[in-house]
Amino acid sequence: MSKPEASVIEVEDRPAQPAQDESLSQDHTKRKEGQKARAEQLEDDALLNLLYQMILIRRFEEKSAEAYSLGKIGGFCHLYIGQEAVAVGALSALRPDDYVLTSYRDHGHALIKGISPDAVMAELYGKATGCSAGKGGSMHMFDQNVNFLGGHGIVGGQIPLGTGIAFAAKYKGTDQVSVCFFGEAAVNQGAFHESLNMAQLWKLPCIYICENNQYGMGTSLERAMSLQDVSQKAYAYEMASEFVDGMDVLAVREAVIRAAERAREKSLPTLLEIRTYRFMGHSMSDPGNYRTRAEIEKYQERDPIKLFTQSLMETGVLDDKSLKEIEDRVHAEVEHAAQFADESPLPDPKELYTHVYANPL
């Protein structure tokens, strides 16, 4: 299986990491060879499923954008287009009973963790059948049944929560892993640093995944962060870390497999900086005048779906027919979700007062 070429991200230029852990002392070439070997171990069906999942997110988000412009979705709506390889690659490396939580850009993670497109779309539409009963909306998808512990709306707010979930897993003696996604802007919050300190101090099975899409709303990484190599922040806590190409779904998967092993077997946390790019605005209301068309196009050349499609075509895993089958299946699912959301009832007015307390007095 061939790997995508011409990385926009200069992986080799980054400083060497301290050899706190075997997997970190490998150089990039070795790591890449390891990935290739592992990718070859993946069954064709598993590879096609990764592609299916990325396309599902892409088309789902396109439908969300359309529904938003039609006024069917209100409030904020942060799309995941461009970043699909991160959620898909990462979640493919986890067990179903592992815990996942993320920021407000949460539709993709919710879908891949196992919430149905119907329930996610219905939540976006503010319907009673939504995964949060219409009370959370775009930023607050939850599903206890699949251990998806939320989209969270305050930048970095989910990081201590993810740390606590890892704490609970260790306390209860399960070997579950807590995986906490956040954007790079969250790294400037105290919550990030406070959490990493405790996680390493107490050896908690937490994987911190920084989805570095290089903009905190309209402010670029360069304008917001003194040390822009996020993975290096782990050094301050003697935590294992890796820098990962977030446009390469298998690279993401490989890194998360290593981190999950570290969490499960050694009860140690990992910080992964996964460099990615969002092709759309911060939210639906973002005019995007803080970056150039050329910059966006440069990254779109490394569209994770395009790269993976090409790679699967080259190795004969995918052909035009099977690609069309995936697209057709996704199309049907997304259309079904939109129709389901459209036809679902609004929450009953009495629901305004439910779920404020578990034990109302």
Place this chain on the structure above:
Amino acid sequence: MAVITMREALNQALKEELSRDKNVFLMGEEVAAYQGAYKVTKGLLEEFGDKRVIDTPITELGFAGLGVGAAMAGLRPVVEFMTFNFSILATDQIINSAAKMLYMSGGQFNIPIVFRGPNGSAFQVSSQHSQALESWFAYFPGLKVVMPSTPADAKGLLKSAIRDDDPVIFLEQERMYGNKGEVSDDPEFLIPLGVADVKREGKDATIVARSLMVPYALKAAEELEKQGVSVEVIDPRTIRPLDIETIIKSVKKTNRVVVAEESHPFCGVGAEITAQISVQAFDYLDAPVKRLSGEDVPMPYAKNLENLAIPDVKRIIDAVREVAYLD
């Protein structure tokens, strides 16, 4: 039944609940090896070990959020703030995570957590270490706010708070840790949240007081008795949900009310109680409700100024005489 301090009563509650439920754990600054900054957690590390009694770094936002996350995954954390002054750093996690999680998840994730520690005025520690924050937390639906005034209430309410399935803000008072009272040693001694207590019955005027103001109000009532004024003292004990019915019932009986509190007056709990009385019992009032609050200034250091900043027994007596038109 034994006479013990409020500190010991709280310690008993923690010890009993740690013994009863292995999902209960305690964390905070200096709660373990140091035995607690105010010794509320004395002996717990030795008895329950460092897995369940955990010293945290000084990282309030972090450990508050860690506690909320642990609660999402099925544990029942008791998080101590060395004082609630430091909880200000943790308010994002208390308000945006703990208070709202159940609602915004459509009923899926309740947060059974207790945040506890001393609140209100301390002795000469100036502005940043001496303030009452109950109105902040009581403002938010999703939180429960408890303020005990006796050792028995402290024990019974803390045990109920730990067993409650919602986030509870449990506000103790540094000046009261040494106060003594009779406390049951029954491990099932529970006081339900949301139920006010009539600390003293009377017929001429009602004082609604909480936390530190309760012993002050009781002293004032004793003095007023000598002056021929019969005073009822109501302690809501739980600020949210507020047992307004017990307060209204008393107002309808005495027709005169003083609301005493050490917190600031503006947007305070006393303002809320006063508003509810005016809505629900306006026709029963023989005098305007008298609000006696902490002064609207940051807490000063100098002893004489500090004494002026919060209500005392004499001012409570004066306030009752004022609503009774005795002067």
